[in-house]
Amino acid sequence: MPAETATKELILPAKKKEWEIGRIFKRLIKNKAAVIGLIIIILQIVLAVFAPAFAAHNPVKQDLSLAELPPGTDGHWLGTDNYGRDMWSRLVYGARISLFVGIGAVALGLAGGITLGLLSGYYRKLDGIIMRFVDLLFAFPGILLAMLIIAILGTSLLNVVIAISIWSIPTCARIVRGSVLSVKKQEYILAMKSLGASDTRILIKHILPNCMAPIIVFATMRMATAILSTASLSFLGLGAQPPTPEWGAMISAGQDFMWTSPHMIVIPGIAIMCVVFAFNVVGDALRDALDPGMNLEN
Amino acid sequence: MSTVNVSHQVLYSLKNVKKHYPIKGGIFKTVKNHVKAVDGISLDIYKGETLGVVGESGCGKSTLGRTILGLESATEGEMVFKGENISTKSQRQLKPFKREMQMIFQDPYASLNPKQQIGQAIEEALIIHTDLSSAERREKVVQLLKEVGLKEEHYERYPHEFSGGQRQRIGIARAIAINPSFIVCDEPVSALDVSVQAQVIMLLEDLQKKHGLTYLFVSHDLGVVRHLCDRVLVMYLGQMVELAPVERLYENPLHPYTEALISAIPRPVVGQRRERIRLKGDLPSPADPPAGCAFHTRCPLATELCRAERPEWREVEEGHFAACHYR
Numbered sequence: 001m002p003a004e005t006a007t008k009e010l011i012l013p014a015k016k017k018e019w020e021i022g023r024i025f026k027r028l029i030k031n032k033a034a035v036i037g038l039i040i041i042i043l044q045i046v047l048a049v050f051a052p053a054f055a056a057h058n059p060v061k062q063d064l065s066l067a068e069l070p071p072g073t074d075g076h077w078l079g080t081d082n083y084g085r086d087m088w089s090r091l092v093y094g095a096r097i098s099l100f101v102g103i104g105a106v107a108l109g110l111a112g113g114i115t116l117g118l119l120s121g122y123y124r125k126l127d128g129i130i131m132r133f134v135d136l137l138f139a140f141p142g143i144l145l146a147m148l149i150i151a152i153l154g155t156s157l158l159n160v161v162i163a164i165s166i167w168s169i170p171t172c173a174r175i176v177r178g179s180v181l182s183v184k185k186q187e188y189i190l191a192m193k194s195l196g197a198s199d200t201r202i203l204i205k206h207i208l209p210n211c212m213a214p215i216i217v218f219a220t221m222r223m224a225t226a227i228l229s230t231a232s233l234s235f236l237g238l239g240a241q242p243p244t245p246e247w248g249a250m251i252s253a254g255q256d257f258m259w260t261s262p263h264m265i266v267i268p269g270i271a272i273m274c275v276v277f278a279f280n281v282v283g284d285a286l287r288d289a290l291d292p293g294m295n296l297e298n
Numbered sequence: 299m300s301t302v303n304v305s306h307q308v309l310y311s312l313k314n315v316k317k318h319y320p321i322k323g324g325i326f327k328t329v330k331n332h333v334k335a336v337d338g339i340s341l342d343i344y345k346g347e348t349l350g351v352v353g354e355s356g357c358g359k360s361t362l363g364r365t366i367l368g369l370e371s372a373t374e375g376e377m378v379f380k381g382e383n384i385s386t387k388s389q390r391q392l393k394p395f396k397r398e399m400q401m402i403f404q405d406p407y408a409s410l411n412p413k414q415q416i417g418q419a420i421e422e423a424l425i426i427h428t429d430l431s432s433a434e435r436r437e438k439v440v441q442l443l444k445e446v447g448l449k450e451e452h453y454e455r456y457p458h459e460f461s462g463g464q465r466q467r468i469g470i471a472r473a474i475a476i477n478p479s480f481i482v483c484d485e486p487v488s489a490l491d492v493s494v495q496a497q498v499i500m501l502l503e504d505l506q507k508k509h510g511l512t513y514l515f516v517s518h519d520l521g522v523v524r525h526l527c528d529r530v531l532v533m534y535l536g537q538m539v540e541l542a543p544v545e546r547l548y549e550n551p552l553h554p555y556t557e558a559l560i561s562a563i564p565r566p567v568v569g570q571r572r573e574r575i576r577l578k579g580d581l582p583s584p585a586d587p588p589a590g591c592a593f594h595t596r597c598p599l600a601t602e603l604c605r606a607e608r609p610e611w612r613e614v615e616e617g618h619f620a621a622c623h624y625r
Contacts, residue, residue, distance in 0.1 A: 187408040196396035
């Protein structure tokens with residue numbers, strides 16, 4: 001053994017501290033589509049938070065003398081709808097609603113999905129039961145499940161959030177379960193067991209943080225789906241009720257005036273499209289950025 | 299070598315410990331067979347000694363380490379730690395014993411949570427087993443970091459910022475944080491460079507002297523085992539083949555399998571060649587070990603008796619045990 005010769009401790013200085021989030025962000029903004037997506041998302045957040053400052057008019061105040069003004073009219077640059085309500089103001093307040101629904105539905109869905117996923121991935125005995133329940137939820141087509149839940153709970157925006165979150169649970173649970181199955185075989189989990197750590201401690205402090213990458217991607221993508229589904233449900237009359245300035249409801253109300261005032265459906269349509277597009281590309285880019293195996297130089 | 303500290307006080311006593319994994323198959327997942335990873339180990343581990351466990355891959359040496367720590371429940375047998383039989387205890391009842399027994403892992407890259415600062419990783423043991431305040435814990439962690447040759451400023455770093463040897467030191471600090479008396483070292487240096495190996499081994503020796511630790515040192519590196527261990531257990535297909543004080547095992551191996559292992563050690567002396575015993579054939583499956591002596595399929599001395607009868611485990615000379623009909 002050369003042990004006797006190596007009497008002096010040879011310890012390399014640890015590498016410079018690097019923030020993981022910063023590294024991921026750097027990789028993210030290399031993707032041009034993701035930058036556009038991020039700008040749209042930030043714009044939506046700013047509009048939603050400061051809606052009263054951006055909106056020139058009350059979004060629900062009717063003035064029939066100003067009905068169906070085309071975009072470009074003085075004082076109403078995006079025009080007005082059939083009740084004379086300012087389209088821009090309704091759009092801005094609509095951003096608030098879609099953001100609320102998106103965040104609310106995704107947060108609730110994640111809470112349920114992560115809990116089920118962690119339990120079924122970690123405890124083999126619960127796995128069968130939880131996964132069959134998840135299969136049951138999967139068996140319903142998404143919108144149908146949401147409609148069913150709203151039919152039970154009644155029509156309101158909050159119930160839309162609940163319906164969409166329940167619809168997100170099975171997918172999320174499957175994703176989390178898969179990650180847990182691979183993480184729990186890691187040696188550092190065994191190390192924690194040999195220290196005598198409780199299951200709760202292992203699940204929350206050691207398994208969950210190492211499952212975050214797919215969860216973050218799922219949450220971003222699911223935001224787009226949630227916003228789109230809210231619009232669909234509102235269009236069908238199951239979500240936001242008039243006169244709430246919800247984008248889907250605005251399209252629904254504008255259908256009758258499609259030929260005379262197309263801006264009533266085109267403007268909220270474009271808004272939905274932009275936001276959904278933004279969340280999708282950012283989700284895609286995040287998936288690439290979080291995967292260290294991807295070479296973004298090429 | 300740490301012979302000085304070795305007492306004759308038994309710390310951990312194993313009696314016929316077995317760990318069998320069921321192989322399930324068919325539509326109804328019925329148990330078809332068992333993988334006999336550890337198949338009847340009986341031995342005493344003395345306080346303060348370093349007991350080496352050697353054998354080729356798949357002989358059950360790592361499983362033995364995990365089983366005696368209670369990380370795997372033993373299928374059969376009795377495990378008596380400091381006078382208490384722990385083989386029948388539940389995970390909850392085992393917690394005070396887990397404080398006494400720790401493990402150092404083979405792969406320093408896989409044994410640390412990549413999302414946790416290393417200071418917190420070491421602190422974890424203190425949170426679980428002590429009532430120290432967070433300031434006291436921090437102080438203790440810093441002291442542990444220094445003890446294994448790291449610095450205070452490493453506390454907030456993440457595992458990926460360290461080299462393999464440094465990570466192994468972190469793993470060691472985590473294992474000794476709660477002052478255990480018994481540590482299973484599962485091939486702690488086999489993933490490291492030779493120069494780093496030497497440093498880590500010296501660290502293990504220092505800590506043993508300082509804290510009076512008892513090691514179970516699982517390894518396939520016979521050179522390291524000779525340097526570090528007091529006694530050596532040779533395993534083959536989950537069974538005990540030979541157990542002897544280290545020098546006696548290397549100078550006078552009794553079992554043909556041990557002989558073959560020892561003849562495979564590279565020798566740095568020019569001109570002096572020792573006959574290399576080459577074993578024929580592959581390691582048989584531990585699900586279906588050969589009848590009689592498990593080694594008879596590859597043994598140069600095998601006879602009818604070996605094929606028919608499992609050799610008895612006997613003390614050939616004082617402190618030197620072997621399981622062979624002909625030695």
